Each structure stands twice: as C-alpha cells, then as structure tokens.
Amino acid sequence: MNVQSVSSYAFFDDEPADTRAAIMQATYRALCEHGYAGLTIQRIGDEFPKSKSLLYHHYDGKDALLVEFLSFMLRRFEATIPDREYEDARDQLTAIFDHTLPRDPAPERAQFRAAMVELRAQATTNRAYRTHFTRNDRFFRERFAAVVRRGIEEGVFREVDPDRVAAMVVATIHGAMQEEATTNGAESAHVREELRAYVRSQLLAENVTPETIG
Amino acid sequence: MNVQSVSSYAFFDDEPADTRAAIMQATYRALCEHGYAGLTIQRIGDEFPKSKSLLYHHYDGKDALLVEFLSFMLRRFEATIPDREYEDARDQLTAIFDHTLPRDPAPERAQFRAAMVELRAQATTNRAYRTHFTRNDRFFRERFAAVVRRGIEEGVFREVDPDRVAAMVVATIHGAMQEEATTNGAESAHVREELRAYVRSQLLAENVTPETIG
DNA sequence: TGGAACTGAATGAACGTTCAATCAGTGAGT
DNA sequence: ACTCACTGATTGAACGTTCATTCAGTTCCA
Known part of the structure; x- marks a missing residue:
C-alpha cells in the first residue's frame, strides 16, 4: 500500500473503470504481496477501497472470483x-x-x-x-x-x-x-x-x- | 487410500524405514491427492498410520516439515x-x-x-x-x-x-x-x-x- | 526408571460466507 | 412537485468451520 508498491502496479489503470475492475486490481495486488497461498478474501478486501462483503455481491464466492481473475x-x-x-x-x-x-x-x-x-x-x-x-x-x-x-x-x-x-x-x-x-x-x-x-x-x-x- | 492410488505411489518404498520417512511419504500422498493449496496437517495425518500430533514431535511445525519435504x-x-x-x-x-x-x-x-x-x-x-x-x-x-x-x-x-x-x-x-x-x-x-x-x-x-x- | 515415541482433546486465530440493514438512485402514478 | 415502490451497491457484525498448534498424559523400550 506504500508509494513504491503502487507504482509497481502501474501495469493496471490507476483508476479502474468500475467496481469489478477494482476488484480485479485488488486481487492482483493481494496476489503479488502475499502469494497465491496467502490470497484470502480478507487480503483482497484490504487492497480494495470498499468492504470485503461487497465481493460476494459481485461474485458467487472465492472460487468464482478467482476463476474470473484468471480469465482477466x-x-x-x-x-x-x-x-x-x-x-x-x-x-x-x-x-x-x-x-x-x-x-x-x-x-x-x-x-x-x-x-x-x-x-x-x-x-x-x-x-x-x-x-x-x-x-x-x-x-x-x-x-x-x-x-x-x-x-x-x-x-x-x-x-x-x-x-x-x-x-x-x-x-x-x-x-x-x-x-x-x-x-x-x-x-x-x-x-x-x-x-x-x-x-x-x-x-x-x-x-x-x-x-x-x- | 484405495488399491489404485497406493500402487501409483510405488515410487516410494512401500514400508518406510522410520517414522520420518513415513511422514515424507504421507506428505507426498496428501500433496498428490489434494494439491498444495489443500495440503494441511490434518490431511497429512490422515495419510499416515499414527496420529497427527506426532508430526509436531518430529518437526517444528508445518513450515519446517514442508521445507524438509522439499529437500526430500x-x-x-x-x-x-x-x-x-x-x-x-x-x-x-x-x-x-x-x-x-x-x-x-x-x-x-x-x-x-x-x-x-x-x-x-x-x-x-x-x-x-x-x-x-x-x-x-x-x-x-x-x-x-x-x-x-x-x-x-x-x-x-x-x-x-x-x-x-x-x-x-x-x-x-x-x-x-x-x-x-x-x-x-x-x-x-x-x-x-x-x-x-x-x-x-x-x-x-x-x-x-x-x-x-x- | 527415564527418556523418546506417541495420543486425544483442546485452543485461539483465521478462514469463507451469510445476512439484516442502510444508502443512492430511478421510474411510475397522482 | 411529491411520494411510493423498487433496485443495486454497500456495509458491519455475525456465523460455523477449519486451520496450525499445544499440552497433559500414556505407552514403549533400553
């Protein structure tokens, strides 16, 4: 979440178009910082300006979210x-x-x-x-x-x-x-x-x- | 744990020399069956004739066990x-x-x-x-x-x-x-x-x- | 008899998930 | 213009489960 790590995500648009794009970006950040083994809903939520329960409004669950992330x-x-x-x-x-x-x-x-x-x-x-x-x-x-x-x-x-x-x-x-x-x-x-x-x-x-x- | 899966582990000695060898074998089985993401102490214990708490007598913890397993x-x-x-x-x-x-x-x-x-x-x-x-x-x-x-x-x-x-x-x-x-x-x-x-x-x-x- | 091997039950933390409740916006009916 | 009904986005507080780990106690064997 510091300046350096943000700049290293420049590969993403700084301002994601919609919430789902922001979730993809947050998932990417969490993956880079904690690895796949440490990739939890909590961590994704932390990298994401809104609440973690919102993830379940946009995706059926963790598995569905990650499969969509892979496609992305x-x-x-x-x-x-x-x-x-x-x-x-x-x-x-x-x-x-x-x-x-x-x-x-x-x-x-x-x-x-x-x-x-x-x-x-x-x-x-x-x-x-x-x-x-x-x-x-x-x-x-x-x-x-x-x-x-x-x-x-x-x-x-x-x-x-x-x-x-x-x-x-x-x-x-x-x-x-x-x-x-x-x-x-x-x-x-x-x-x-x-x-x-x-x-x-x-x-x-x-x-x-x-x-x-x- | 069925006959087919046992035969596919023939790559290991059927009768491990000591307890630590048996733990390595059990870890391998658990890894093959559940993948790294599903590799838990519980699952390793299940593939292993003795109790799961014994794992902590032979290794300092999960991390130490897995590093030893990687060397193995x-x-x-x-x-x-x-x-x-x-x-x-x-x-x-x-x-x-x-x-x-x-x-x-x-x-x-x-x-x-x-x-x-x-x-x-x-x-x-x-x-x-x-x-x-x-x-x-x-x-x-x-x-x-x-x-x-x-x-x-x-x-x-x-x-x-x-x-x-x-x-x-x-x-x-x-x-x-x-x-x-x-x-x-x-x-x-x-x-x-x-x-x-x-x-x-x-x-x-x-x-x-x-x-x-x- | 003493230490190593071993066990079953327990613990707290972290996990994914649910849910009732708010909030902002939109369109219809009057 | 006003309000009512409805929708999707969002939240915080919970839920039950599973996780790694601990530990007091038992068995084995030299």
Whole structure:
C-alpha cells in the first residue's frame, strides 16, 4: 500500500473503470504481496477501497472470483503478445522474444510473470484453471506458428514444421519464465542467446545473412 | 487410500524405514491427492498410520516439515537423473531426454512432476523454497553441461558453449514438464522431436551420422 | 526408571460466507 | 412537485468451520 508498491502496479489503470475492475486490481495486488497461498478474501478486501462483503455481491464466492481473475489475467497476457504489426516475420519473431524474455525486465513485468507462474501451478489440481491454460497455451503457440508460416511464405525461413517449432520455443519461453520467477539465478540471458542461435541455424533460410538478426 | 492410488505411489518404498520417512511419504500422498493449496496437517495425518500430533514431535511445525519435504523431493529428483553410466555422451544425452520427457510417462512419474510444479510455484514467495530450487536447477544444468563437455572432448559434439546449451535445454525441459502438468494438451511429443532436431543441427559434429541418434 | 515415541482433546486465530440493514438512485402514478 | 415502490451497491457484525498448534498424559523400550 506504500508509494513504491503502487507504482509497481502501474501495469493496471490507476483508476479502474468500475467496481469489478477494482476488484480485479485488488486481487492482483493481494496476489503479488502475499502469494497465491496467502490470497484470502480478507487480503483482497484490504487492497480494495470498499468492504470485503461487497465481493460476494459481485461474485458467487472465492472460487468464482478467482476463476474470473484468471480469465482477466490471461486476456491481458494475450493482448500484449506482438501481432502482425511488423514489417516481416523476422521482426515479429524478434519482438515476441524481446517481449517474453526481455533483456532487463521492468519490475512490473517480472511481478506479472511471477503471478502467472503461481496461477498456472493451480491448474495441476483445478479443472477450470487447467481449461483456461490449455486454451491460452494453444493461443500462444498458434500465434508463434503463424509467424513461422509467414516467414516460410516470405522465403525468410526454411520449410520447417511450424507447429513443432512453436511447441518447442513456447516451452522454452515458459521454462525460462518459470525459472526467473522461482530461482535466484539469471540464466535467461543464456536461454535468449541460445534461442537466437537456434533460430539462426534451424529456422533462417541460407540466403539470409544471419548478422541482420538482432 | 484405495488399491489404485497406493500402487501409483510405488515410487516410494512401500514400508518406510522410520517414522520420518513415513511422514515424507504421507506428505507426498496428501500433496498428490489434494494439491498444495489443500495440503494441511490434518490431511497429512490422515495419510499416515499414527496420529497427527506426532508430526509436531518430529518437526517444528508445518513450515519446517514442508521445507524438509522439499529437500526430500529434490534429492529424489537429483538421484534419478542419468549420470555417467553410459558409453558415450550421445547415449547419456538420449538417456536424459528419455528420462525427463518420456514418450509415454508412467502415471507415477506424471504425478511426481505435477507435485514438483506445485512445489516450485511456492518459490515465487517462499525464500527457503527459492534457495532449494536455485541449487537444484544449477545441479541439473551442470550435469547436462558436463555431458556436452564430454561430447566435445570425445569429438561427437561441436565446440559449442556448454553452459549456454545447458541453460536452454533445461529451460525447455522444465517448460514442457510444466505444460504437461498444467494443461490438457499433448505437445511434449513435438517438443521432444524438435529438441532432437536442435541437437542434430546444433550440437552434433558434422562427421557423425545423425541417423544413429534415436 | 527415564527418556523418546506417541495420543486425544483442546485452543485461539483465521478462514469463507451469510445476512439484516442502510444508502443512492430511478421510474411510475397522482 | 411529491411520494411510493423498487433496485443495486454497500456495509458491519455475525456465523460455523477449519486451520496450525499445544499440552497433559500414556505407552514403549533400553
């Protein structure tokens, strides 16, 4: 609730549009501060200007609130993945890497990813969560595979299997995110470099000069 | 507690050596059945022939018990990673892949990995957990990098950066494990295949026939 | 006989949830 | 213009349950 923590939530609109949006914001804050294990109705209420009983007027209960919160988070995640706004497939691919494995991530990004890792772990047990993450992973892979297909059409990439490549790269990105969120190590730099080496040797067509890749 | 669930815990010795081992076994069962969020002292006590108050005689409290349990799990994990018992680096590498991303994993393996994903997520919040996973990841990467170094010495692999390769491959394996534990998808087959393609094109020296790789 | 292993019952705190009661606003009927 | 009925938002005080933990007492064994 101090100034520093508020600024690190800049990822959210400072003034939420309505009460339900404010509840989502409060839930996010409580999750970041106390972790999923410490995410209680009380704590959500504390991060929220109105009373905690109001939560039950807007949601059927804690489970329903959290499932809605998960949808909310995944929508944010999907909205931020770079789409077709780039000149060619190589640029878009670079943009996706930079976005998901940034060189020096902003604290708010790191916090968001930590929250996602915590939420995802619940999917091992919670069926609704699992359904959402299945759908979200498919979306991410499909977006990535589309870039690869585009690259092949443009003659920039070789004729690889886009789905297979997407499956591996997405797994690698998720693995690096998980590692960043759950260890003190800083291996994501290594992962990023080796992922680029993989792209150069495996994806890039031979007539394209590798040096032009960032 | 039925026959089927008991057999799926075959990964543990059926008769634990002492009471503390029995407590670890009970904790594992409770974690698998109820998830980390539902892992209570009561539930651990239920999976355990003696009384739940006995847990406090052997451990200082729930936190201490769970930290010890995490050590216990990570020791198991480290013990099962293939070591130098193979003829050459390629065989050992294949063994590590087969072990961490098996074609059709035994249910007990899948359950173990799901438990690991849940435990790891706690490391975002819990400092002791984070320390353990940092150490465990370093161990896994170092073991993998050692194989790569061995392969380079043997002339089977190119002169790549072993640490960089290890960082990426380990991230990919963790990502695939996480995905398997938290979604309904079955993308690990794709990941496995593409990981092998990466090994062929990036790691394998050019005079080695790729077909001999499983 | 003394200490370690073990137990059942109890405790207070924290949990999710409920509920009667207010409050602000809106539209209808007169 | 006035009020009545109704609605959704909001609150504070409760509720019963479950949680981790304690402890006095018992059994086991060296």
